[in-house]
Amino acid sequence: MSKKILIVDDAAFMRMMIKNIVIKNGYEVVGEAENGKQAVELYANGSPDVVTMDITMPEMDGIEGVKAIRAIDPNAIIIMCSAMGQQSMVMDAIQAGAKDFIVKPFQQDRLLQALERVLSRGK
Template identity: 50%
Template sequence: MNGVLIVDDLEFMRTALREILEKTEIPVVGEACNGREGVEAFARLQPDVVLLDITMPEMDGLTALKRIRRKDPAARVVMCSALGQETTILKAIRYGARDFVVKPFKPERIVSAVRKALPGN
């Protein structure tokens, strides 16, 4: 298992997600603070799963999702956002997201979404 790439513009959110995953022995292979860096890190690190925020500077999560899926149509991406709007969720799913977690989230919801997205599940 390569692990998870966390893409979120808020450092405290990346740290919280890393701690949640590592407590359950899901490795984190990298972090990025915007969509552009996330797309670059995805190409470089080839993670099993990407946890991707939607609202970020430079490149938003939906654009990053499309670019990641263009590079690798089998990419496994779980979207994370405080925007619980149905249209955003539907777009993310249409663009190929495996799941959508609304902030504030419960740690077990993140773990469950990532585990379901891992290869072999």
């Protein structure tokens, strides 16, 4: 059974890029959100195996999104996606419970490595 991914990014082209990579590599996309608030709602309804979460978004940023999702499911697996220069925010995200992070713009291999790594650790 393919692993289910929830993609969270305020940039539509970034969601599309991640979606294309994961589908092409056998994952199932169970939802897309453009901010942390939508991500929390979709997570509660969709039970994804992994969430890819942008840090900087309107309404609710990725760090608050991580905290809210982990309040629902302490075992949630979340990979943060950040632009260069957001290292302090990445540390905040890891402390909030994110399992890994990738720096944008990223290569397909880096995303797939992060997914394999967090999934191999299990929930």
